[in-house]
Amino acid sequence: MEDKNIYEYTLMLADSSLIMGQRLSEWTGHGPILELDIAITNIALDEIGQARLLYQFAAELKNKQEPGSKATEDTIAFLRDAWDFKNLQISELPNGDWGQSVLKIFFLAHWQRQMYGKLIYSPIKNLSDVAEKALKEVTYHVRWSSDWVRRLGDGTEESRGRMQKALEYLWPYTQEFFEPEGYEWDGIFENAGEDFFENMKAGWNKEVSLVLTEASLTLPESHTYMRKGGKKGLHTEHLGHLLAEMQFLQRAYPGCEW
Amino acid sequence: MDTEALQKEFDEKIEKDIKIEPKDWMPAEYRKTLIRQISQHAHSEIVGMLPEANWITRAPTLNRKLILIAKVQDEAGHGLYLYCAAETLNITREEMQEQLLSGKAKYSSIFNYPTLTWADMGAIGWLVDGAAIINQIPLCRTSFAPYSRGMIRICKEESFHQRQGYQILLTLAQGSKEQKAMAQDAINRWWWPSVMMFGPRDADSPHTKQSMAWKIKRFSNDELRQKFIDMCAQQVEVLGLKIPDPDLKWNEERKHYDFGEIDWDEFWSVVKGYGPCNEERMSARIAAHENGKWVRDAAMAYAAKQDAKSKSSTDKTSTKISKNE
Ligand SMILES: [Fe+2]
Ligand SMILES: [Fe+2]
Numbered sequence: 001m002e003d004k005n006i007y008e009y010t011l012m013l014a015d016s017s018l019i020m021g022q023r024l025s026e027w028t029g030h031g032p033i034l035e036l037d038i039a040i041t042n043i044a045l046d047e048i049g050q051a052r053l054l055y056q057f058a059a060e061l062k063n064k065q066e067p068g069s070k071a072t073e074d075t076i077a078f079l080r081d082a083w084d085f086k087n088l089q090i091s092e093l094p095n096g097d098w099g100q101s102v103l104k105i106f107f108l109a110h111w112q113r114q115m116y117g118k119l120i121y122s123p124i125k126n127l128s129d130v131a132e133k134a135l136k137e138v139t140y141h142v143r144w145s146s147d148w149v150r151r152l153g154d155g156t157e158e159s160r161g162r163m164q165k166a167l168e169y170l171w172p173y174t175q176e177f178f179e180p181e182g183y184e185w186d187g188i189f190e191n192a193g194e195d196f197f198e199n200m201k202a203g204w205n206k207e208v209s210l211v212l213t214e215a216s217l218t219l220p221e222s223h224t225y226m227r228k229g230g231k232k233g234l235h236t237e238h239l240g241h242l243l244a245e246m247q248f249l250q251r252a253y254p255g256c257e258w
Numbered sequence: 259m260d261t262e263a264l265q266k267e268f269d270e271k272i273e274k275d276i277k278i279e280p281k282d283w284m285p286a287e288y289r290k291t292l293i294r295q296i297s298q299h300a301h302s303e304i305v306g307m308l309p310e311a312n313w314i315t316r317a318p319t320l321n322r323k324l325i326l327i328a329k330v331q332d333e334a335g336h337g338l339y340l341y342c343a344a345e346t347l348n349i350t351r352e353e354m355q356e357q358l359l360s361g362k363a364k365y366s367s368i369f370n371y372p373t374l375t376w377a378d379m380g381a382i383g384w385l386v387d388g389a390a391i392i393n394q395i396p397l398c399r400t401s402f403a404p405y406s407r408g409m410i411r412i413c414k415e416e417s418f419h420q421r422q423g424y425q426i427l428l429t430l431a432q433g434s435k436e437q438k439a440m441a442q443d444a445i446n447r448w449w450w451p452s453v454m455m456f457g458p459r460d461a462d463s464p465h466t467k468q469s470m471a472w473k474i475k476r477f478s479n480d481e482l483r484q485k486f487i488d489m490c491a492q493q494v495e496v497l498g499l500k501i502p503d504p505d506l507k508w509n510e511e512r513k514h515y516d517f518g519e520i521d522w523d524e525f526w527s528v529v530k531g532y533g534p535c536n537e538e539r540m541s542a543r544i545a546a547h548e549n550g551k552w553v554r555d556a557a558m559a560y561a562a563k564q565d566a567k568s569k570s571s572t573d574k575t576s577t578k579i580s581k582n583e
Pocket of ligand 1: 333
């Protein structure tokens, strides 16, 4: 069932963006300086904007598949439970300190750039359109977060210590990035061969390691336990709390216009 | 030129509505007044982000969430323009921030009230941004040029803020019974604090006279307050909701709305720091500042290292050149 795959793949992208944006928006009003408050808020806006476009497409698919289901971007975002969310686990992790948040953006944006960089060639027009817009945004997120990873890694002793700690905490969550779920293949990418995901992973690895080395940070041992499952709905304890907060109004007052 | 001649030149400019630029001579008191007013205004934008940021993660739809985030972000931008305008008067942003965090500088008391329901996002946009617009439109013509330029940029964004707030209330007012009650409750709580945003009565406002003579201010507190009340009294009709003032009535003779007595004890107690959220707002600002220290330090250390690197590489090239010579 090709449409179901496309639907789930779209949710995976959309959920990753929404949950990331939701988390980052917690910084608004609390950033280390005004300029950074504005910058991280911009990234939150971009992520939630991407999520909206993707959910709109997902809703279209769902309504086509199940006539009468009346799905909208909001029913999908606000009325599903944690196990239906397919976001990468890294996006739901708490913000932690500024360094941890920057590093989260850094890893996710690099993943998004790989993904959207391929998706612009997708035969599914809705997806390639979103990818084209999103690619510009995440390219900026890559640049911004890479600059800050360098700055904080190679800043003071304290900042380096904090970044190294954040790196050790977040690294295990990057493993699931390029381990495809069944729904990530069919019909979404053209000419996706056996090594399609391997290549993306290699590209991601190369770019990420380069910046981390420049930032004088040390990659954790490769045998570190890896976390995965987000793409099929297996999450950390954090997601439930995030959703409880995000979905509160829609749950407390069902069926209202806002 | 001696001070007297400079003063005369300054007075003439004010008289002819010629704007004062930072490099121009100005009386020390004029500078002091502006620093106080602009920095206080900037602090209000920044502290003002907090009550609305409180609802960002709980916004009811994705669209509302985006609008609210963008709105709160605009306020950060306003703070930034205003700090820059104040900096042209020879005070640094760090000094101003220090004054805010130590409690020496004030910010608008309205932000010391809590945001308890989603409808508060509507009431703040409609009433608080609405009052801000009425205060700020005349400031676009204020006599100090950088402040005036800042206000022109800010005012463009404020009208979007007010509209989005009114939209929220309108949607709630046309919604379920609970939603309507939520909207009315928010107006009940935000009305009087918004009316107080225009400051003390003219008779109790020590700086007004001089500020008006310098054309920093163009209208008095009471004039602006009246304008605000007239505007809201009409707009609330469309919402089908009520302003919580039994004395609010059109006065045909004055061509204005009459309104009830303001609770000045409440006003002064919030100004003095005893409002419901003074402590929360200040501790949020202090926490942001303290938690951000290592980030600012690291950025500075990194910049210094980069500087040293580029310097040593230019040094190397210059020694090479001199050797070749
Ligand atoms: Fe503002
Ligand atoms: Fe505003």
